[in-house]
Amino acid sequence: xxxxxxxxxxxxxxxxxxxxxxxxxxxxxxxxxxxxxxxxxxxxxxxxxxxxxxxxxxxxxxxxxxxxxxxxxxxxxxxxxxxxxxxxxxxxxxxxxxxxxxxxxxxxxxxxxxxxxxxxxxxxxxxxxxxxxxxxxxxxxxxxxxxxxxxxxxxxxxxxxxxxxxxxxxxxxxxxxxxxxxxxxxxxxxxxxxxxxxxxxxxxxxxxxxxxxxxxxxxxxxxxxxxxxxxxxxxxxxxxxxxxxxxxxxxxxxxxxxxxxxxxxxxxxxxxxxxxxxxxxxxxxxxxxxxxxxxxxxxxxxxxxxxxxxxxxxxxxxxxxxxxxxxxxxxxxxxxxxxxxxxxxxxxxxxxxxxxxxxxxxxxxxxxxxxxxxxxxxxxxxxxxxxxxxxxxxxxxxxxxxxxxxxxxxxxxxxxxxxxxxxxxxxxxxxxxxxxxxxxxxxxxxxxxxxxxxxxxxxxxxxxxxxxxxxxxxxxxxxxxxxxxxxxxxxxxxxxxxxxxxxxxxxxxxxxxxxxxxxxxxxxxxxxxxxxxxxxxxxxxxxxxxxxxxxxxxxxxxxxxxxxxxxxxxxxxxxxxxxxxxxxxxxxxxxxxxxxxxxxxxxxxxxxxxxxxxxxxxxxxxxxxxxxxxxxxxxxxxx
Amino acid sequence: xxxxxxxxxxxxxxxxxxxxxxxxxxxxxxxxxxxxxxxxxxxxxxxxxxxxxxxxxxxxxxxxxxx
Numbered sequence: 264x265x266x267x268x269x270x271x272x273x274x275x276x277x278x279x280x281x282x283x284x285x286x287x288x289x290x291x292x293x294x295x296x297x298x299x300x301x302x303x304x305x306x307x308x309x310x311x312x313x314x315x316x317x318x319x320x321x322x323x324x325x326x327x328x329x330x331x332x333x334x335x336x337x338x339x340x341x342x343x344x345x346x347x348x349x350x351x352x353x354x355x356x357x358x359x360x361x362x363x364x365x366x367x368x369x370x371x372x373x374x375x376x377x378x379x380x381x382x383x384x385x386x387x388x389x390x391x392x393x394x395x396x397x398x399x400x401x402x403x404x405x406x407x408x409x410x411x412x413x414x415x416x417x418x419x420x421x422x423x424x425x426x427x428x429x430x431x432x433x434x435x436x437x438x439x440x441x442x443x444x445x446x447x448x449x450x451x452x453x454x455x456x457x458x459x460x461x462x463x464x465x466x467x468x469x470x471x472x473x474x475x476x477x478x479x480x481x482x483x484x485x486x487x488x489x490x491x492x493x494x495x496x497x498x499x500x501x502x503x504x505x506x507x508x509x510x511x512x513x514x515x516x517x518x519x520x521x522x523x524x525x526x527x528x529x530x531x532x533x534x535x536x537x538x539x540x541x542x543x544x545x546x547x548x549x550x551x552x553x554x555x556x557x558x559x560x561x562x563x564x565x566x567x568x569x570x571x572x573x574x575x576x577x578x579x580x581x582x583x584x585x586x587x588x589x590x591x592x593x594x595x596x597x598x599x600x601x602x603x604x605x606x607x608x609x610x611x612x613x614x615x616x617x618x619x620x621x622x623x624x625x626x627x628x629x630x631x632x633x634x635x636x637x638x639x640x641x642x643x644x645x646x647x648x649x650x651x652x653x654x655x656x657x658x659x660x661x662x663x664x665x666x667x668x669x670x671x672x673x674x675x676x677x678x679x680x681x682x683x684x685x686x687x688x689x690x691x692x693x694x695x696x697x698x699x700x701x702x703x704x705x706x707x708x709x710x711x712x713x714x715x716x717x718x719x720x721x722x723x724x725x726x727x728x729x730x731x732x733x734x735x736x737x738x739x740x741x742x743x744x745x746x747x748x749x750x751x752x753x754x755x756x757x758x759x760x761x762x763x764x765x766x767x768x769x770x771x772x773x774x775x776x777x778x779x780x781x782x783x784x785x786x787x788x789x790x791x792x793x794x795x796x797x798x799x800x801x802x803x804x805x806x807x808x809x810x811x812x813x814x815x816x817x818x819x820x821x822x823x824x825x826x827x828x829x830x831x832x833x834x835x836x837x838x839x840x841x842x843x844x845x846x847x848x849x850x851x852x853x854x855x856x857x858x859x860x861x862x863x864x865x866x867x868x869x870x871x872x873x874x875x876x877x878x879x880x881x882x883x884x885x886x887x888x889x890x891x892x893x894x895x896x897x898x899x900x901x902x
Numbered sequence: 903x904x905x906x907x908x909x910x911x912x913x914x915x916x917x918x919x920x921x922x923x924x925x926x927x928x929x930x931x932x933x934x935x936x937x938x939x940x941x942x943x944x945x946x947x948x949x950x951x952x953x954x955x956x957x958x959x960x961x962x963x964x965x966x967x968x969x
Contacts, residue, residue, distance in 0.1 A: 279921075
């Protein structure tokens with residue numbers, strides 16, 4: 264893809280946005296008096312703000328880039344990451360789990376684990392979490408830098424350092440509050456920045472129904488637009504129905520997953536493991552000003568989350584549909600190829616060496632298209648630009664991560680382009696800031712204060728919190744370089760979450776709802792759960808992957824139809840391992856905490872919250888049920 | 903925290919919306935996508951959103967940050 268030239272108006276919008284986020288940090292810096300102000304917002308923020316921040320912290324690189332990529336690759340089934348993989352868990356968090364997180368006065372999720380179990384469980388969780396946030400942040404930054412490089416021609420390193428510099432500046436000034444406030448700003452920026460792109464895309468493809476009929480062509484022959492290997496074919500509704508292709512079995516849907524992996528692996532284990540135990544999101548709810556506000560935070564977040572597929576997945580579906588319509592002059596972008604390679608290939612087109620072109624470009628090519636390109640050039644001399652365009656269209660590989668940008672480039676004139684680009688930047692920054700603020704809290708309170716320097720002054724911890732913010736960003740930059748080795752960011756993120764989060768939910772489920780769970784049971788269960796994820800990954804592989812890189816390091820015992828199926832099954836396996844072990848070991852060991860110790864930490868020992876005093880629309884259970892019904896209706900509509 | 907987030911959100915979108923709409927009016931030819939002046943239309947949408955946020959902040963009664 265050729266670099267886009269931005270005009271002054273685009274830069275003005277970009278600069279205005281950056282100025283506002285830094286300004287928010289500045290305005291808040293005078294409220295940062297204690298480490299609690301800096302790291303936990305001292306529980307002071309209204310619900311709608313924490314709710315939108317909750318969703319925005321999660322709305323990182325994954326959402327806009329990864330979801331559009333998956334929308335093109337898998338169609339509407341990608342929405343399961345929302346309707347199955349998020350909404351039920353968010354409602355569960357609000358109704359059942361928030362009372363313990365907020366009521367226990369823990370400052371972080373690992374601290375809750377220390378209160379409920381002991382230091383060992385906290386240590387394990389806080390270290391695993393710290394590593395994971397750094398990776399998540401690095402992956403997001405890598406994606407951003409790659410995009411800015413592809414889109415604007417900025418240097419990868421420059422993009423990486425400038426964008427993390429902005430985040431560093433406002434997080435360092437205003438701490439968690441600053442991250443939360445800017446996340447709300449970012450939320451609106453993302454929604455308002457991308458909505459016109461979706462609208463224009465849909466208008467161009469001829470509306471929802473035309474898009475669906477084009478996607479039926481895609482489903483019957485996905486190889487035509489290089490989505491799958493030649494010969495693969497699905498039922499016409501494989502891209503446009505959410506459930507029927509999944510229920511039909513792994514060979515009948517482009518994700519290659521079965522319903523059990525989808526519902527148990529994604530919908531239960533991965534989803535609850537992420538939304539209910541990941542401090543990155545839970546931290547936003549814990550910053551709310553009171554218990555009702557904290558419980559309503561995930562519910563406020565669930566409303567936009569439910570409708571995000573139309574903002575983030577539909578662009579991918581539009582891209583796949585447009586690619587099948589020749590008069591639109593669009594294709595899902597191929598991987599970025601250096602100009603020097605194009606030049607070599609152009610020379611070979613001119614001299615008719617069809618056989619060399621794949622090697623020139625370093626990519627698979629569509630032999631038929633190359634033959635007709637050479638024929639066209641022989642018949643009437645084409646210009647270099649025309650030949651290059653022909654070569655671009657002949658590359659038989661897709662760079663799905665480039666989908667969203669290619670649409671922005673296609674539809675946005677100067678001005679709107681700046682807005683969409685700023686929205687993209689906002690999504691990366693919110694993801695990065697979310698990770699960094701979760702990392703600095705866990706590191707300061709659960710690692711540094713717990714194990715290295717107990718009983719220091721609050722000013723000391725505030726200083727450490729700030730230093731750790733800087734260290735966290737530096738480590739993320741390191742992780743970004745690591746992440747640059749992988750192609751589709753979604754898969755690797757799911758993998759990391761699978762290792763760490765999948766077993767964790769079993770620990771919480773047993774810990775919160777069964778008072779007999781012992782610290783030793785929880786610790787060994789969790790430890791072996793994480794170990795079993797790694798073992799599972801070492802013994803399995805997805806079809807088409809070479810053993811050693813993405814699984815199968817030891818030997819290949821089982822092969823899955825897709826990486827996604829492998830990840831879902833890994834999660835399911837790790838959860839069952841952790842659950843069973845925790846259960847068995849708890850029964851075999853004796854309790855170290857009495858019922859009184861566990862009051863406020865375990866369901867059966869905590870007085871139930873009576874919310875008869877609040878208006879009906881503020882009662883988490885009522886709102887939760889309504890949201891669940893809407894979510895089921897969405898699933899039913901896209902059946 | 904003493905800062906009402908509606909102030910910065912309102913100010914930013916009012917500013918960007920106005921800018922985009924004016925750009926759309928002044929440079930109509932460069933602002934068209936699929937036959938509509940998207941900068942003008944979307945700038946107006948952002949402007950309305952920004953003003954609504956500002957009104958909310960004013961009604962909420964908190965002063966803008968003095969810093």
